[in-house]
Amino acid sequence: ADDAISFPYPSMSRCVPNDVVVSSRTSTTAATVATTTALGMAKSKTTNRKRPSQSSTMGGLKGFGPSSASPSSSLVGDEGGGIVDRSPPALKFYDYLVRNGAGSNLSRVGLGYFPVRVGTKDTDVIRLRGVVALRDIPRGESIIEVPYEMSLNLGRENADPTLPASTFLQKYCAWKCISKSIPPGDRDRGDYFAMVPPYPSEDCLGSTDFFSDVALDMLQSPSVKEETLARRSLVDARYERDVMPMAQMSSNLYRWDESGTIASVEHLRWASWVVTSRVLTVQGGGSSNDPSSATTANRLLIPLIDMCNHDRDSPHVLTGRAIPGALLRVVAGRDVRAGDAVNIAYGGGVEGNDRFVQDYGFLDSGGSKERGAVGGINGGKDAIVAEGYRIVARRILGKGGRSVTMRRMSASDSERALGALSATTLEEDETLLTSGSVMANDERMALEYRVGVKRALKLLQ
Numbered sequence: 487a488d489d490a491i492s493f494p495y496p497s498m499s500r501c502v503p504n505d506v507v508v509s510s511r512t513s514t515t516a517a518t519v520a521t522t523t524a525l526g527m528a529k530s531k532t533t534n535r536k537r538p539s540q541s542s543t544m545g546g547l548k549g550f551g552p553s554s555a556s557p558s559s560s561l562v563g564d565e566g567g568g569i570v571d572r573s574p575p576a577l578k579f580y581d582y583l584v585r586n587g588a589g590s591n592l593s594r595v596g597l598g599y600f601p602v603r604v605g606t607k608d609t610d611v612i613r614l615r616g617v618v619a620l621r622d623i624p625r626g627e628s629i630i631e632v633p634y635e636m637s638l639n640l641g642r643e644n645a646d647p648t649l650p651a652s653t654f655l656q657k658y659c660a661w662k663c664i665s666k667s668i669p670p671g672d673r674d675r676g677d678y679f680a681m682v683p684p685y686p687s688e689d690c691l692g693s694t695d696f697f698s699d700v701a702l703d704m705l706q707s708p709s710v711k712e713e714t715l716a717r718r719s720l721v722d723a724r725y726e727r728d729v730m731p732m733a734q735m736s737s738n739l740y741r742w743d744e745s746g747t748i749a750s751v752e753h754l755r756w757a758s759w760v761v762t763s764r765v766l767t768v769q770g771g772g773s774s775n776d777p778s779s780a781t782t783a784n785r786l787l788i789p790l791i792d793m794c795n796h797d798r799d800s801p802h803v804l805t806g807r808a809i810p811g812a813l814l815r816v817v818a819g820r821d822v823r824a825g826d827a828v829n830i831a832y833g834g835g836v837e838g839n840d841r842f843v844q845d846y847g848f849l850d851s852g853g854s855k856e857r858g859a860v861g862g863i864n865g866g867k868d869a870i871v872a873e874g875y876r877i878v879a880r881r882i883l884g885k886g887g888r889s890v891t892m893r894r895m896s897a898s899d900s901e902r903a904l905g906a907l908s909a910t911t912l913e914e915d916e917t918l919l920t921s922g923s924v925m926a927n928d929e930r931m932a933l934e935y936r937v938g939v940k941r942a943l944k945l946l947q
């Protein structure tokens with residue numbers, strides 16, 4: 487498997503081009519590839535892998551959860567006061583992992599809830615579901631291992647998320663309505679589907695796909711607005727062309743509920759968000775019949791791995807190939823302590839908040855930060871500018887930086903971007919942001935976005 491794509495960024499220079507790759511983006515930018523590191527252990531086993539039996543993996547479930555989290559842990563208890571999600575759907579999901587040969591993960595990880603800051607105020611903290619380590623895991627060892635067969639392969643990589651979204655929606659609807667048309671391979675996936683944030687959840691409403699026109703304009707970003715509108719048109723067209731005709735042809739397809747209501751275009755929009763925010767891109771393995779499949783990028787929904795949240799600084803490595811018998815893994819890039827969140831770097835850790843707000847529905851405030859005199863707040867001395875904004879600003883200004891080399895803006899686009907941002911000053915925006923005025927969530931997010939970009943521009947100019 488040494489012919490896989492390598493990851494061309496300095497922070498990954500220790501990498502040995504190896505088996506794969508998994509990234510959290512569906513577009514064709516270079517950020518859609520990642521590779522394993524030279525940690526010396528990340529080859530997928532393609533032979534002689536025994537699926538653990540139900541009884542052997544139940545041992546993992548029995549010992550589920552450490553008695554206490556590490557002191558550094560940011561984990562908060564679930565409703566029951568424990569540190570692991572033991573809600574009925576979560577327990578069914580753990581069972582589903584056991585039934586499908588992924589039960590050994592349960593001695594290492596579970597689902598848990600973490601406090602995450604989502605705004606500027608101290609009270610802007612939400613509880614975010616993610617993956618939590620249940621025991622110490624040394625650097626170089628697998629944190630998560632999922633058999634390829636458990637993943638849902640939504641087809642080949644392509645910039646249009648609506649085709650895999652319609653495939654996903656069809657399967658999701660079949661499960662939701664307990665339809666007789668569920669293909670045998672999908673019958674067992676319900677306990678996974680039940681864990682996917684439903685429509686309309688707060689998570690998906692953070693994506694610009696669901697922004698109001700006012701909020702879209704408040705971003706002051708012509709490129710994000712145009713891409714969002716283009717994606718909405720793709721969803722509309724896919725719905726008209728594929729979903730509606732199939733639903734009309736068969737009373738079993740695309741039923742959103744048991745009364746027979748057909749899934750709406752908004753449901754397809756939600757499914758597109760599921761694809762852009764959860765699907766990973768994984769290289770194929772190649773075969774004597776089809777050697778080209780080694781370079782084929784597949785879009786996979788990988789249960790459990792898709793529960794990992796984002797941390798730009800995560801050193802953990804995604805590896806594996808989309809071939810029967812292979813394991814898809816998250817390998818520890820540093821020692822992990824019981825109670826730690828198991829996060830991964832979405833978009834290869836090189837995408838800016840222009841992508842995050844569209845594809846994932848949140849603004850990334852993580853990564854290295856720079857402090858500078860960049861606005862009116864605190865006498866103009868104390869603003870912290872996260873990497874997710876600096877990447878956007880570097881693209882607009884055409885200044886260095888690794889992501890700039892991948893997606894450079896044309897001079898006229900830069901001019902348009904700066905023109906749109908000049909509609910209000912940074913000081914005016916900061917005043918509005920801290921004024922406490924009541925605003926819809928999408929509008930507040932748009933305002934935060936443009937404040938972040940303007941601060942970053944000021945810092946770089």
Ligand SMILES: C[S@@+](CC[C@H](N)C(=O)[O-])C[C@H]1O[C@@H](n2cnc3c(N)ncnc32)[C@H](O)[C@@H]1O
Pocket residue numbers: 602614615616681682683689690763764792793794795796797845846847848
């Ligand atoms: C691949 S899923 C991760 C698991 C997800 N939290 C869940 O419970 O299913 C990606 C979604 O998780 C949320 N998310 C992940 N990392 C986040 C972060 N650092 N801050 C805020 N939301 C995050 C966003 O809604 C994103 O679209």
